[in-house]
Amino acid sequence: MTTSKTPSGTPSSASSSTSFTGDARPFGGGDPYADYRRAELPFTDLVDLADRRLGAGVIAANDEFFAERENLLIPEPAHFDPEHFGHKGKIMDGWETRRRRGTGTDTPHPVDADHDWALIRLGAPGVIRGIVVDTAHFRGNYPQSVSIEATAHSLSASPEDLLAEGVEWTTIVPRTAVGGHAANGFVVEVDRRFTHLRLNQHPDGGVARLRVYGEVAPDPGWLAELGTFDLVALENGGTVEDASDRFYSSPVNTILPGRSRKMDDGWETRRRRDKGNDWVQYRLVAQGVVxxxxxxxxxxxxxxxxxxxxxxxxxxxxxxTQLLPRTKLQPDTVHRFLVNPVPATRVRIDIFPDGGISRLRLHGSLTARGAEQLTTRTEEIS
Structure with missing residues (x-):
């Protein structure tokens, strides 16, 4: 692992998981994703720490002439409209900077150190296990290479705070060539807790989406002050370990912040034709009592x-141990139950016979053992 006082692109404990390089072919009509380059990645079942629904944001960029930096974190795949042009040129669904130039007639090309950058605040602090730099629809206007650095700071830090002298940045993805119109994936092997990223593109170009997969690492002090909180919430470090069915939508939706806003913003299974039932198994942030x-x-x-x-x-x-006996549910309704507190680290919800729920909230507090284990873990990765 390498660290630097200012972003520098030095090597780090990260390895490329895909090897896409070079331009994609010009768009020839039809489905724009037909020739999109992607591969199976070992980390995409983890939480996207840069999910806008968790509170992530792109808080600054040095240039966004052609396309706004905020597009990087839109949850949906990038859209492409070949007829969509504006006064500045082709309008792209991503972050795109203008073309860099050299300093004069005799030096028309940018130098090796020239690059564009964007600062990203993660939605929740966490340990990053993998990153996808998605250049979808950027076929000949993607960066030649990218690098990514990370730091741990206050989640409310301003761009000036993050770029101040003395802030320690760790390179988690060294400068690496990427390909156009591709999901460029990187395994990250730095077992540390981070709150912000700096995405560098060398020397310029466009990136459609940034996905940052990892494990939420909450602030134990904050949770201790809250006392009672949602022990399974994604933003507090809860996770989905397994589920019987993910056909229509992911069970991870059930522990997202806020209320569901539409049908596919929850967990829904296919229709059962047997006598079984569906279920989701969760892991709490640490041992607690609901x-x-x-x-x-x-x-x-x-x-x-x-x-x-x-x-x-x-x-x-x-x-x-049964916490809630089999209980009838109503459609489109919030159901609330008081239960007897039992120390636990996992919870399973069984639904009968199938269907779905939109959210599950498990209000309680950590046990002394759970609080100690969470504090120890946080110290190890800080």
Whole structure:
């Protein structure tokens, strides 16, 4: 691992997971994703720490002449309209800077150190395991190479705070050639907690989307002051470990911040034709006790789960303890239950027979053991 007082592009503990280089072919009509280059990546089942729904944002960029920096974090894939032009040229769904030039007639080309940059605030602090620099639809106007640096700071830090002298930046992706119209993936092997990134593109060009996959590492002090909080919320470090079905939408949606805003903003399974049931298994941020439960079926009107039951399990035990007996659910409704607190690290919701829920909230607090383990882990990665 290498660190620097200012961003520098020095080598680090990161390796390219894909090897796309060079231009993609010019768009010839039809489906613009037909020749999009991608590969299976080992980290994309983790949380996107740069998800706007968690509060992530692109807080500064040195140039965004052709396309705005905020496009980098739009959750949906980049859109391409071949007829969409404006006064500045082709309008792209991504972040695109103007073409760099040299200093004069005798030196028309940019020098090796020239680059553009954008500062990204993660939605939640975390340990980064992999990054995708997506150049979708940037076929001949993508950067020649990229590098990425990370730092740990206050989540509310201003661009001036982050660029101040003395701020330590760690290079997590060294300067690496990338390809156009491709999902350029990088494995990150720096086991540290970060809050902000600096994406550098050398020397200029465009990037459609940035995805930052990893594990949320919350602030133990903040959670301790809250006392009672949602033990399974994604922003607090809760995770989905497994699920019986992910056909229509991801179970991770059930622990996102806020209320669901449409049907596919929750978890919905395919229709069962057997006598079984569907389920999701979660891991809490650390060992805790749940005292109050919310099961929300918002926007699931004809496809809500009919009944639900909750079970908890603690590390070191194979037994599941019932927290909430099988209980009838109503469509498009917030259901609230008070339960007996039982120390646990995992929770499973069973729904009967199929359908979905939009959100699950498990309000409670950490046990002394859970708080100690979370503090120790945070110190190890800080």
């Amino acid at each position: 005292r109050a439960v919310e099961i929300d079926t918002a926007y699931l009107k004809g496809n809500s789960a009919g009944w639900a039951a909750l079970f908890v399990q603690d590390d070191g035990s194979d037994e599941w």
